[in-house]
Amino acid sequence: MNACPDKAHLVHALADGELDAVNAQAFEAHLKTCPDCAAALGELQALRERIAAPQLRTPAPAALHDRIEGMIAAETERPRRRIPSALPWSLAGGFAALAASLVAMTSLPSTTGLADQLVADHVRSTLAAHLVDVETSDRHTVKPWFNGRIDFAPPVVDLAAQGFPLVGGRVDYLEGRVVAALVYRRGKHVINVFVRPEPKGLRLPVGRAHDGYSLVRWTEGGLEFWAVSDVEPRDLDALKQDFIAATHG
Amino acid sequence: MARILQFSTVRAKRPDPSAGRALPPTAGRRTPADPPPLSPVEAQRFRALVLPHLDAAYGFARYLTRDAGQAEDIVQDAFLKALRGFAGFRGGDPRAWLFAIVRTTFLDAVRARPAWAEPEAAEAMPSEDDTPEAALVRQGEVATVRGAIEALPEPFRETLVLRELEELSYRQIAEVTAAPIGTVMSRLARARQMLLASLSEEAAP
Structure with a gap:
């Protein structure tokens, strides 16, 4: 020129x-x-x-469109007439479940119970195409990935031999705090294990079943673990035993 | 055995999966410190004014980050900021307003992760999600031009992309990049000069 x-x-x-x-x-x-x-x-x-x-020019992926639509819904004031949050929805119909989970998320009060939040986080992880941030069955990859993302070091164990292969890890939110989520599979079912420093003070007991999901809690070394899934409660108990055994092994 | 099966179902990854998610997945979760939610009327206004520019915002973020995964993270985070800051949007051009948020989000992410700003090789290789035809096209003219744009240093790249790909006016570019119009014009001229030079180099034997 x-x-x-x-x-x-x-x-x-x-x-x-x-x-x-x-x-x-x-x-x-x-x-x-x-x-x-x-x-x-x-x-x-x-x-x-x-x-x-x-x-x-690259258009935005459809999944990003969906996530942002969901975000707008979640950031919008609830209408006066509340839809009950304990809708008995099934995961069978993908779209029905997605719609239902958005309804459930937007209708949850901000001081929602811990069990609600755990189940909502679990359901969201299975629907929002955001199951894991780091996808690997190698625990030596997952563990360092959490460095710098959270201020504690969750134990990461592979339980493939026990029938719970590790899928990966993710950071998630629980009661306004960043927590670690380890993702395992049992057959076709997803199991989220949420890990956070054990909260101080008295806690209300949380039931073992909530909205058709199973919840199992344990503590170890100052950390609190919550396993959440739609598998049978006895499978989560097995995971808990195997997890504890593996961290000591 | 379960491990092997598991591996076969794992989808192809980006080269560095740990770099892909710099931002916590805050989308849609409210914490007590969050600003009050939008009224249904405001949410409708947001859908009408800002949401239509999602593709453009993503396109802009693609050229800023030069990475599909990072662009998604940036845009998602920018939309959350836009939603929560929508009360502060008082008319004006919603696209320029959104682009400015995308740009700030990107600059914040770069500050947290300087590796993003490094001018690594432009993404001229076929990506995994390409169809064979798309891969062929990419290797040709389009890949050449895309590579040349992605190789431009900032702030010339963002100025050129906002003008040529997003078709913003000088005034809108000045608003997005917080620079005077004279600066926008000289950056644009320089960006085009560099692009012309690198593309004619490509063509030379």
Whole structure:
């Protein structure tokens, strides 16, 4: 681009449609007598055509659209008439479940019970295409991944031999705090193990079943563990025993 | 055995999965410190004014981060900020307003993770989700131009992308990048010069 030095910015402004009528006319008159400026404009227009290829623009993935729609719903005030949060929804119909979980999430009061939150986090992880942040069955990859993301070090064990293969790890939110979530599988079922420093003070007991999900709690080394899943409670008990045994092994 | 089966079902990963998620998945969860939720009317307004620019915001974030996963994180976090700051949006151009939030979110993420800003090799390789035809196209003209844009240093890259790909006016670019219009014009001219130089280099034998 070798336009006249004092006119270089005019070449761009004209190509970008940023010149007013008077200046545009004056510059166009100059172009007729100045081959350098005309060549510079031609070069610029050719470049702009190459950049105009539609493949250079990437639309947002559908999953991102869905997550942001869900976020808007979650950030919107609940209507006066509340839908009961304990809707008996099943996971069988994907869309029905997603809609129901959004309803459940938006209708939860902010001081919702711990069991509600645990189940909501679990359901969300299985629906929102965000099961794990770090996807690996190698516990030596998962454990360091948590460094710097949370301020405690959760034990990570692989329980594939016991029938609970490790899927990966994720950071999640529980009672307004970042916690670690370890994800295991039992057959086709997902098990979330939430780990956080053991909270101080008296805690209300939380039932072992909630909205059709099983919950199992244990503590170890100053950390509190919550296993949440739609598997049978006895499977979660087995996971708890295996987890504790593996951390001591 | 279970482990082997597990591996076969694991989907292909990005080269560095740990770099992909710098932002905690705060989406949709409210903590006591959060601002009050939007009224249904405001939420509707947000859907009408801001949501239509999601694709554009993602496109912008793609060129800022040069990584699909990071772009998703940036856009998701930016939308949460936009939602929670929507009360502070008083008319004006919603696209420029959203882009400014995307840009700030990206700069904050870069401050937390300087590795993001490094001008690593532009993503000219076919990605996993490409169809064979798309892969062929990518290796040709489009990949060349994309690579050349991604190789531009900042602030020239963002200026060029906002003008050429997002079709913002000089005034809107000035608003998004918090720079005077004169600066926007000189950055744009310089960006195009660099792009022209690198593309004609490509064409030369």
